[in-house]
Amino acid sequence: MSGTRPEGAVALVTGASKGIGSAIAKALAADGWHVAVNYRADEAGASATVASIRDAGGTAAVLAGDVANGAPDVLFAQVEEALGGPVLALVNNAGVRADNLAIQIEDEDWDTVLNTNLSAAFRLTKRSLKPMLKARYGRIVNVASVVGPRANAGQANYAAAKAGLIGLTKTVSHEVARRGITVNAVAPGFIETDMTKDLLVDVVKAIPARRAGQPEEVAAAVRFLASDDAAYVTGTTLFVDGGMSA
Amino acid sequence: MATTVTPEAVEKVVFDALPQFGAEPSEITREATFEDLDVDSLDLAELSQIIEDEFGVQLKGDDVGKIKTVGDAVDLVVSRAG
Numbered sequence: 001m002s003g004t005r006p007e008g009a010v011a012l013v014t015g016a017s018k019g020i021g022s023a024i025a026k027a028l029a030a031d032g033w034h035v036a037v038n039y040r041a042d043e044a045g046a047s048a049t050v051a052s053i054r055d056a057g058g059t060a061a062v063l064a065g066d067v068a069n070g071a072p073d074v075l076f077a078q079v080e081e082a083l084g085g086p087v088l089a090l091v092n093n094a095g096v097r098a099d100n101l102a103i104q105i106e107d108e109d110w111d112t113v114l115n116t117n118l119s120a121a122f123r124l125t126k127r128s129l130k131p132m133l134k135a136r137y138g139r140i141v142n143v144a145s146v147v148g149p150r151a152n153a154g155q156a157n158y159a160a161a162k163a164g165l166i167g168l169t170k171t172v173s174h175e176v177a178r179r180g181i182t183v184n185a186v187a188p189g190f191i192e193t194d195m196t197k198d199l200l201v202d203v204v205k206a207i208p209a210r211r212a213g214q215p216e217e218v219a220a221a222v223r224f225l226a227s228d229d230a231a232y233v234t235g236t237t238l239f240v241d242g243g244m245s246a
Numbered sequence: 247m248a249t250t251v252t253p254e255a256v257e258k259v260v261f262d263a264l265p266q267f268g269a270e271p272s273e274i275t276r277e278a279t280f281e282d283l284d285v286d287s288l289d290l291a292e293l294s295q296i297i298e299d300e301f302g303v304q305l306k307g308d309d310v311g312k313i314k315t316v317g318d319a320v321d322l323v324v325s326r327a328g
Contacts, residue, residue, distance in 0.1 A: 134295075
């Protein structure tokens with residue numbers, strides 16, 4: 001076994017005001033991480049997430065900032081000011097959709113989805129490796145999707161970004177494995193959130209478990225990958241999809 | 247506050263940092279190659295970070311890729327600061 005999480009270590013969860021991100025923030029806080037709850041627009045949701053964590057005896061702070069704007073230094077400075085400790089866990093969860101058939105996807109919608117879902121994850125990963133390398137400890141978990149490893153008509157931009165995220169996960173995991181830093185992905189299937197509520201309920205018929213997943217079920221996987229128990233798990237993608245991609 | 251860049255100051259920081267990457271202290275000289283010291287590309291990336299924190303001198307990946315010896319690293323930092 002190598003390494004235990006240092007005292008006061010901070011987990012930064014992007015896009016954590018609601019849905020999967022909020023559930024991840026709560027699960028990590030329950031596991032003892034001090035959590036930076038990042039949000040772009042939904043301040044009330046982020047505040048509610050932080051309040052819920054504090055009510056449960058955990059430590060958390062809201063962190064405003066659009067991860068797509070390319071200023072990770074500013075974000076990290078704010079995290080350290082709010083929570084004191086170094087960021088030793090990064091959960092790249094912030095994601096957007098702009099669905100259309102490939103032939104109809106505008107450049108702007110391609111760029112927006114790739115920038116938020118993939119490029120922002122890269123920039124934050126790069127920045128987070130500084131404190132992680134220093135600490136010889138780190139956990140990076142990228143929230144990918146079953147879409148990417150498999151097709152989903154109407155989501156070429158989203159699929160490209162999520163598949164890219166899995167490629168990023170694998171390669172960075174190799175680069176830093178010997179420093180006690182793990183890099184993994186989770187690939188949620190059909191999860192009940194605001195982001196998926198407009199999708200057809202017919203999707204459920206294609207899921208072996210015959211139901212949608214809950215954000216907490218994805219969060220449990222992230223909690224494991226961020227734990228000391230998962231020290232030897234790196235470069236992998238854990239599917240949380242009711243068997244959809246098996 | 248960044249430390250002033252002098253060849254001596256940079257050499258000291260580099261020499262002091264290398265053992266944490268597994269380099270044998272007795273083998274660290276200006277002429278020693280990073281390959282001989284078993285210092286790899288990730289170690290050099292970390293060394294760049296230490297140098298940036300100490301001297302405020304930013305080394306890019308391309309720069310670091312070219313250096314072979316400890317002396318090369320010291321000279322590179324001094325030249326970038328000048």
